[in-house]
Amino acid sequence: xxxxxxxxxxxxxxxxxxxxxxxxxQQEIVSLYERFCQLDRNGGGFxxxxxxxxxxxxxxxxxSQRLLTMLDGLNFKEFVAFLxxxxxxxxxxxxxxxxxxxxxxxxxxxxTFNDMLDVLHDLTGQFISEHQREQVLTKVxxxxxxxxxxxLVMSDFVKILGSSGLKMEVEVPVD
Amino acid sequence: xxxxxxxxxxxSSELDLDRPNIEDYLPSGSSIQxxxxxxxxxxxxDISPALTEAAGAIVDDSFTRCFKSNPxxxxxxxxxxxxxxxxxxxFRALVLTIGWIIFLxxxxxxxxxxxxxxxxxxxxERALVELICSFxxxxxxxxxxxxxxxxxxxxxxxxxxxxxxxxxxxxxxxxTAFAVIMQKHxxxxxxxxxxxxxxxxxxxxxxxxAKDREIVTRKLREHSQGADNNPLLIFPExxxxxNQYSVMFKKGAFELGCTVCPIAIKYNKIFVxxxxxxxxxxxxxHLLQLMTSWAxxxxxxxxxxxxxRPGETPIEFxxxxxxxxxxxxxxxxxxxxxxxxxxxPSPKHRERKQQSFAESVLRGLELEEK
Numbered sequence: 001x002x003x004x005x006x007x008x009x010x011x012x013x014x015x016x017x018x019x020x021x022x023x024x025x026q027q028e029i030v031s032l033y034e035r036f037c038q039l040d041r042n043g044g045g046f047x048x049x050x051x052x053x054x055x056x057x058x059x060x061x062x063x064s065q066r067l068l069t070m071l072d073g074l075n076f077k078e079f080v081a082f083l084x085x086x087x088x089x090x091x092x093x094x095x096x097x098x099x100x101x102x103x104x105x106x107x108x109x110x111x112t113f114n115d116m117l118d119v120l121h122d123l124t125g126q127f128i129s130e131h132q133r134e135q136v137l138t139k140v141x142x143x144x145x146x147x148x149x150x151x152l153v154m155s156d157f158v159k160i161l162g163s164s165g166l167k168m169e170v171e172v173p174v175d
Numbered sequence: 176x177x178x179x180x181x182x183x184x185x186x187s188s189e190l191d192l193d194r195p196n197i198e199d200y201l202p203s204g205s206s207i208q209x210x211x212x213x214x215x216x217x218x219x220x221d222i223s224p225a226l227t228e229a230a231g232a233i234v235d236d237s238f239t240r241c242f243k244s245n246p247x248x249x250x251x252x253x254x255x256x257x258x259x260x261x262x263x264x265x266f267r268a269l270v271l272t273i274g275w276i277i278f279l280x281x282x283x284x285x286x287x288x289x290x291x292x293x294x295x296x297x298x299x300e301r302a303l304v305e306l307i308c309s310f311x312x313x314x315x316x317x318x319x320x321x322x323x324x325x326x327x328x329x330x331x332x333x334x335x336x337x338x339x340x341x342x343x344x345x346x347x348x349x350x351t352a353f354a355v356i357m358q359k360h361x362x363x364x365x366x367x368x369x370x371x372x373x374x375x376x377x378x379x380x381x382x383x384x385a386k387d388r389e390i391v392t393r394k395l396r397e398h399s400q401g402a403d404n405n406p407l408l409i410f411p412e413x414x415x416x417x418n419q420y421s422v423m424f425k426k427g428a429f430e431l432g433c434t435v436c437p438i439a440i441k442y443n444k445i446f447v448x449x450x451x452x453x454x455x456x457x458x459x460x461h462l463l464q465l466m467t468s469w470a471x472x473x474x475x476x477x478x479x480x481x482x483x484r485p486g487e488t489p490i491e492f493x494x495x496x497x498x499x500x501x502x503x504x505x506x507x508x509x510x511x512x513x514x515x516x517x518x519x520p521s522p523k524h525r526e527r528k529q530q531s532f533a534e535s536v537l538r539g540l541e542l543e544e545k
Contacts, residue, residue, distance in 0.1 A: 035234060038243070041454070055239060056515045057232035060524040063225050071233075086230045099222060120219060125529030128537060136540050137219065144216040160217050168223040170231045 008033050019077050023084035028172040032083070036076050046073050062122050066102060086170040093158065095168045100157045110151040113137065214539030237509040241420040242516065244452045245444060264467055267314045271466075274310025278303055286374070300374040301352040301405065307371075308349035311342075315447075316470040319346055323477035326351055326436055328406055332480070333399055335428050336438035337500050338410035339418040340451035341458060342465065343440055346473065348375075353408035354398065356380060356391070364458055376405050392427055399433050408438075411493060414513035417450040418442050421506040422513040424497045430489035436480040437496050439504035443472040454516075476503050 013026050024032065039047045039055070049068045053059045061067075074082060084090055085098035103111045103119055120133050128136075138148050144160065146152070282303050289296035312319065326334065334353065336343060341364075344355050354376035359365060368377065378398060380391045398404050411424035418441065429435060442449040447468040451461045465471055478499055483492050501508050 032234070038239065039233075052233070053519060055232050055236045056511055056520045057236045057238065058229055060520050060528070061225060061229045061232065062525055062529055063222065063229055067226075067229055083230060083234065086227065086234075095223070099220070099226070102222065102226065103220075116220070119222060123222070123225065123529060124533035124536060125526055127526075127530045127533030132537070132540070136214065136536055139540070140214055140216040140219055146216075157220070160220055163217075166221070166223055168227050168230075170227060170234050173235050 007037075016077050016080050020081045020084040020087075023087040023089050024080060024172065027174045028087075029080060031172050031174050032080055033076060036079055046075050047079070048072070062125070063102070063119075066105070066119070066122060069105070070101070083170070086168055088169050088171075092162060092166055095166050096157050096161050097154065098168075099161065100154055110153055111157070112151055113141075113148050116152075214536065218539070219536070237420070238511045238515060241416045241422055241509055241511070241513075242450075242452065242454070243417055244450055244455065245417065245419075245448050260469070263316070263469070267316065267466055271310060271314035274307055274314070278307040278310070282371070282374075297374075297403075304371065304375050305349055305352050308345045311345050312349050312471070315342075315465045315468070317346065318470055318472045319349075319475060320473070321350060321475045321477070326406065326477055329434075330401070331399060331433045332436060333395075333407045333409055333428055333431060333433050334436045334438055335409050335411050335424070335496060335500075336440055337418075337421055337504060337506060338412045338415055339440065339442060340415055340449050340461065342449060342451075342462075342471070343410070344408070346440070346475065347408060347438065350475075352405050354378070354405040355408045356395065356410075360458070362457075362459075378407075388427070395427065396431055399431050411497075412513045414516055415451050415453060416513065417448075417452075418444075418504075419506060420509050421497055421501045421504075422509055422511050424493040425512075426489040426493050429483070429492045429496070432483075434480045434482050435492070435496055437478040437500045437503075439474075439476040439478060439500045441474045441504040441506075443474075446470045446472045449473070474504075478503060 008030065013029050016029050017024065017026060036047065039051050041051055042048075049072050052068060052071060053064070058064055071079075071082065085095050100111065101107075103115050105115060105118070116137055117133060120137060121130075124133065141147065141150065146156075282300065285296060285299045285303065289299070326332075334347075336347065344353075344357075347353060348355075352375050355372070356378040357368065357372075357380070359368060359379040359381060368379070376398065378391060378394045381387045395407065395409075398407055409428040411426075411428050412422050413425050414422070416422055447465060447470065449465070449471060451458065456464070481492075481496060481499070483489070487495075497508065500506070
């Protein structure tokens with residue numbers, strides 16, 4: 001069912017490649033299309049949350065719900081654009097932009113204390129109390145020169161994360 | 176015959192007891208970066224490891240790979256071979272029809288007339304089931320090579336094999352009349368199950384019922400203890416896998432206190448993809464597909480019987496046997512429970528990751544306060 005590259009024309013591939021800023025090679029896009037079709041079991045043209053969650057490795061990830069809100073309803077072009085941050089050809093700037101988007105759940109370009117607290121909650125679950133989470137976050141924010149009321153923007157994220165070697169790459173299997 | 180595609184439910188804790196620790200298989204270490212020494216803002220904000228894992232799973236994951244069909248290239252569609260192929264199909268349908276006629280004309284009288292003489296009836300029915308299976312195999316132009324010593328009929332012995340399709344059972348059955356444990360299916364298959372397969376002594380289970388497992392375990396135990404019963408054949412994966420991977424074995428077959436005889440089955444992909452993708456096609460379509468392929472070629476290895484070693488748990492025993500079978504049949508092992516096709520993984524795995532990260536954050540906090 002729809003998992004042959006004959007469904008994707010050369011023109012389609014080039015369009016997708018342009019949309020993701022050449023993050024993936026044409027072969028990789030073909031592989032990603034096969035994967036997309038494999039995940040999109042009911043053939044609706046997009047992969048639903050349920051279909052993503054049927055991948056056990058994804059379902060056990062602490063950030064899966066958060067990512068689902070970003071992934072839900074994406075068509076193939078947007079799907080590839082979503083994954084482009086994970087390409088080895090992506091710049092550090094692009095990777096940090098992606099991380100920023102994960103934090104900035106309301107999409108207004110600013111990350112609040114609560115946004116950061118929410119992500120920390122996803123990562124630590126019930127194993128730290130809410131109070132301790134706040135405590136830790138406030139402490140490290142202050143040490144970095146921010147306060148609880150600070151609104152972080154993209155440039156702040158670049159400053160904080162830019163220096164560490166950010167490793168965020170996946171390999172697209174190419175037959 | 177498709178499994179219901181409703182909402183996936185979180186697996187009950189009962190199913191958890193069935194499998195060994197997944198953490199033993201997955202790369203060690205938390206997926207969430209553990210900060211060393213003093214905790215910085217960067218350590219808390221850097222979610223790249225978790226994101227990378229999620230993206231990796233989206234792009235490719237070992238579980239979905241187990242259930243991917245691999246239809247062979249159509250190398251035989253040309254003018255010369257086509258008429259030959261048509262004749263082949265007709266001939267095979269004929270063979271199967273003849274087989275059924277012979278079988279039914281012998282089985283029905285035997286079943287009803289020899290009601291009193293149980294022993295003789297059992298023997299004859301066994302032979303007849305072997306016969307109809309041979310006819311089935313012939314109808315797919317099956318070329319099966321059996322390796323290893325023919326299993327001997329002894330009590331307290333069960334057979335386990337990897338599972339690719341329901342035809343696994345037929346292929347093994349034509350050599351030796353096994354009793355099998357199967358999911359009860361609707362339709363004509365169910366009818367066959369309740370009439371003919373009853374005669375070789377089969378056990379039914381229902382995947383969706385949790386309590387069902389206890390009943391089945393008891394039936395398994397009873398059957399394996401009985402000396403007169405046909406040897407029991409179990410597919411511990413619990414679901415069909417695509418013959419290139421093997422998923423976790425359920426421990427039920429390994430805690431019966433019996434010798435376990437492993438059987439490895441490998442289909443030759445050039446001729447047909449024998450994997451029955453129950454999500455994509457019904458069993459009827461699957462059989463038709465087999466009948467219209469050129470051949471079903473496979474190897475069956477009867478491997479050395481194994482016993483539970485002292486100090487070994489049933490789960491370890493299951494893993495050891497899975498290893499033996501996977502090596503023989505060239506299958507890659509994955510740490511997933513086949514039933515994840517029908518339900519979600521338990522939150523336990525996510526919680527373990529969360530716990531590990533939480534602990535390191537707390538540790539970092541303590542270091543600060545010193």
